[in-house]
Amino acid sequence: MFGNFFIKVADVFLNIFDFFKNFNFKNLKLPKRNKTKKEIDPKLFTKLNFSEVKKQKDTQNKLFNKLQKIFLKYFLGKKTIATEILMFLVLFAIAGFEIAGIYLTSIVMIYIFMLYFPKISQKHQYDDLNFELPYALRHMATELKAGKGLHDTMLTVSIANYGSLSGEFKRVLKEIKYGKSSEDALMEMSLRVSSEGLSRAVHQIVGTLRVGGNLANSLNVIAEDISFDMQIKLKEYSQKLNGFILIYTFIAILAPVIILIMLMAASTVVGDIVSGEMVFIMYMFFFPLIVVFMALFIKRMEPKI
Numbered sequence: 001m002f003g004n005f006f007i008k009v010a011d012v013f014l015n016i017f018d019f020f021k022n023f024n025f026k027n028l029k030l031p032k033r034n035k036t037k038k039e040i041d042p043k044l045f046t047k048l049n050f051s052e053v054k055k056q057k058d059t060q061n062k063l064f065n066k067l068q069k070i071f072l073k074y075f076l077g078k079k080t081i082a083t084e085i086l087m088f089l090v091l092f093a094i095a096g097f098e099i100a101g102i103y104l105t106s107i108v109m110i111y112i113f114m115l116y117f118p119k120i121s122q123k124h125q126y127d128d129l130n131f132e133l134p135y136a137l138r139h140m141a142t143e144l145k146a147g148k149g150l151h152d153t154m155l156t157v158s159i160a161n162y163g164s165l166s167g168e169f170k171r172v173l174k175e176i177k178y179g180k181s182s183e184d185a186l187m188e189m190s191l192r193v194s195s196e197g198l199s200r201a202v203h204q205i206v207g208t209l210r211v212g213g214n215l216a217n218s219l220n221v222i223a224e225d226i227s228f229d230m231q232i233k234l235k236e237y238s239q240k241l242n243g244f245i246l247i248y249t250f251i252a253i254l255a256p257v258i259i260l261i262m263l264m265a266a267s268t269v270v271g272d273i274v275s276g277e278m279v280f281i282m283y284m285f286f287f288p289l290i291v292v293f294m295a296l297f298i299k300r301m302e303p304k305i
Contacts, residue, residue, distance in 0.1 A: 005084065006110065029195075032275075034294065087103065088100055088103060088107075091103050094279070097272060101281075102201055102281070102285065112164070118300045119156065128163040128164055128165075129163065129165045129168075129195055130164050130195055130226075130230075131198060131230075132162040132164075133165060133195065133197050133198060133201070133223075133225040133226060134161070134166045134197075134224075134226045134230075135163045135223075136160070136165055136202055136226045137219045137220070137222055137223035137226070138220060138223045139156070139157060140153045140154075140156075140157060140214075140216075140219055141215075141216040141217070141219040141220045141223070143156055144215055144216040144219070145216045150182070150205070150209070150215070151173070151176070151182070154169050154172065155169075155173060156171055157169050158170040158173060160228070165198075168189050168192075170192060171189070172185045172186060172189050175188075182209060183206050183209060183210070186202045186205055186206055187206060189202065190202040197222070197229075198225040199221055199224050200225075201219065202241050204218045204219065204222060205219075206210050230303070233303030234303060236303070237302065237303050241298070241301075242302060244298065247294075248294055251290060251294070252287070252290060252291045252294060255287075256283065259282075260283075263279065270275050
């Protein structure tokens with residue numbers, strides 16, 4: 001029975017290995033930058049609508065904030081911590097180190113997640129802004145060419161579906177409404193949001209407000225540069241993934257299969273080298289944690305504009 005099970009597991013891992021082996025990004029072509037001046041193409045305004053996704057994220061964040069308040073109120077008390085330590089000792093005495101270790105690891109991971117998730121969430125609050133920025137800048141340039149003023153243009157962007165960027169423009173307009181100068185409100189937004197492209201756009205707008213100039217053409221140029229930089233960084237990211245796939249294939253796919261085959265071969269000759277509980281922990285917790293760690297590493301490799 002175990003022989004057939006291990007054969008099926010190995011077959012699944014080999015199929016996954018074949019998939020990653022044949023997967024590559026060689027067909028991804030980098031568009032050439034067009035230096036000639038062209039008229040604005042209406043297709044440039046075609047974009048994904050993230051409004052529904054943003055609403056779902058906001059609902060999830062509110063629910064998580066409530067859970068975090070409950071967690072901080074009840075689970076960080078001395079009585080709760082003492083009870084958890086007592087449970088660990090009871091499990092260690094009754095079920096052994098493996099089960100008690102799983103319990104302790106789970107508790108520690110829950111505490112870490114609940115305490116540090118808000119900081120991580122706040123850090124990635126403006127992830128969608130960089131992808132929305134080129135569309136918003138082209139939108140602003142078109143509005144300015146049509147004869148609208150800067151404040152009217154910012155109002156149009158603030159009520160459009162540009163995710164967190166629309167929210168930032170709403171905040172800027174409110175600050176201007178309550179007496180802050182346009183330059184100060186825009187500069188504070190560029191300092192508040194960590195985005196190189198937005199900082200360039202804000203400095204261009206502020207410079208135009210001070211000395212004058214053709215702001216519409218400048219915003220179009222900045223939008224084109226940001227789009228081109230995004231394409232370059234995505235190309236570099238895909239090339240890094242090609243090399244990382246080999247490491248991922250060996251550590252996450254081949255290593256578990258090889259270890260399993262070696263344990264099976266050794267057990268038929270000299271008996272069980274590793275206990276069944278340890279094998280269970282390895283394949284249910286250790287190797288999945290490695291996969292999760294590598295997935296987080298890939299996430300950290302994603303290009304930031």
